[in-house]
Amino acid sequence: MSVSVTIESIEKRFDAFAALRGVSLDIQPAELVALLGPSGSGKTTLLRLIAGLEQADQGRVLFGETDMRDLSLRDRRIGFVFQHYALFRTMTVGENVAFGLKSRPRGQRPDDAEIRKRVGDLLELVQLPGLDKRYPSQLSGGQRQRVALARALAIEPRVLLLDEPFGALDARVRKDLRAWLRDLHRRTGHTTVFVTHDQEEALELADRVAILNDGRIEQVGSADDVYDHPATPFVCEFLGEVNKLPVKVVGSQAFFGDRPVLGGLSQNQGGQAALYVRPQHLRIVDDLPLALPGVVEHLRRNGPLRRAEVAVQGLAKRLDVDLASQVAPAIGEHIRLRITHGSLFAAA
Ligand SMILES: Nc1ncnc2c1ncn2[C@@H]1O[C@H](COP(=O)(O)OP(=O)(O)OP(=O)(O)O)[C@@H](O)[C@H]1O
Ligand SMILES: [Mg+2]
Structure with a gap:
């Protein structure tokens, strides 16, 4: 179900500006990797490249053994929660979560009863049972983020990409959602890349943390590796x-x-x-x-x-x-x- 993601020597420029400068990273199937770095270090750009929303100037991204560009959008099966995401405001929670399934071509689309069941199961999973008739405006920020996650999970992604999904929430709610996401990941086992600029969040959540600075990865390792044995002064200072x-x-x-x-x-x-x-x-x-x-x-x-x-x-x-x-x-x-x-x- 989940797949490895290999990022090979990625270079990405926006006009003259080098946003990513030789980024390589191997992500194991079912691993949860955090991309951690200051604002502007290239986290969102890297995530968009993995999703195929952005083209690299050099290098490539493999899903398993396959170059991501050789896969159709559908076959990539990526669940994405954006940094400044928006749920569809005119759709109910249930319709939002069902969106990815309903937009499948007729042959692959589950029937309505099956979709209803899947939506119910997913809302259960993100601990919002029974809220399917509500509209996004009737939910708290934390609830909306969980709906966005349910929507990303609905397509049974091979790779789950989360760009600061808790960025806009207060510290207390973030902490709760962090523990919840860790648990969800343990149960679902999706290969997950999680972007954050919150050191604590990265160190607590991730199997491994990749620290970005200025378009480069300065170090990749477990929380203990990077915290106790920082490879560079930047990593040391950024982590605490x-x-x-x-x-x-x-x-x-x-x-x-x-x-x-x-x-x-x-x-x-x-x-x-x-x-x-x-x-x-x-x-x-x-x-x-x-x-x-x-x-x-x-x-x-x-x-x-x-x-x-x-x-x-x-x-x-x-x-x-x-x-x-x-x-x-x-x-x-x-x-x-x-x-x-x-x-x-x-x-x-
Ligand atoms: N479409 C674009 N055109 C031009 N420059 C861009 C574009 N997208 C990103 N950049 C630049 O690339 C750099 C990296 O941006 P990116 O969004 O990846 O940073 P980030 O690490 O996600 O930052 P933040 O924590 O603020 O979200 C920034 O300097 C940004 O201004
Ligand atoms: Mg960003």
Whole structure:
């Protein structure tokens, strides 16, 4: 039922502007891949190319072994939920969901009773049973998105393409729909490409995340891969807050000034480098080796998170330290920080 999607060296220009610059990505059957990147990085363009709504200047897209261009629109069997989607406003929910089935040629069109049953089943699946007689204007935003998904699923797609389907919804509803989509995917197993610019959404939902920047994929990997082992400074910064320390690498150790701050490094590039450290990878410790002395200058709370801002001599910017369950220090207190994990990049 579901199919692999292979994206091979895609180049796409709009006049002189290169929107995609050599993008390759292998998507396994039934895999859920998130395309994550800032506005303008090429996410929608890539999704439209996979759907065949846009032609590549170079490269190709394969569904299984077949070049997508050799398949008729119908045989591609793509379910698409657009970024700025619109349900058909003059049609009821039921008519919207039935649309793809009703527009099939006569020989392949299920009969009316069958279509009614399928629509009922799909509305059940997206947890909107019994709403088939309503019009889109009589639904909440989250309900409309689920109808759009039901409409995309109705044609039994081989590939499901979702372009920021929850983009317009508030944070709470997004979270609910995220969990719901994950579950739906587990049950239906469609090969799915999901576009978002929300890091949390991508990391939580996807089997793998592809991070786009400026028309290129900077890294593809599981949430843990990309979060804990970012391939580039861009990926590291895009996925969450991070402190930066200029360091010198000697052997397997990084030094801040003449103080060793992180050992056991496998990247043996040596010389000047930038060490990127997430706030949760700084721990307040007693006087021990590999600790960085600093002074607490500010404490703040951001939702469930407690943070300390710590000034370190020789560093222009204060370090952000996640306190988690650590005992909060006092403002003005002298503390020592241990770096538990960091990513090294070439010095800027
Ligand atoms: N039809 C077009 N003509 C000219 N330029 C285009 C066209 N479509 C997209 N672009 C440009 O290509 C780049 C990538 O656009 P795209 O819509 O793929 O970005 P995106 O990553 O989806 O961004 P967003 O998160 O804002 O939706 C942008 O700079 C955009 O202006
Ligand atoms: Mg877009």
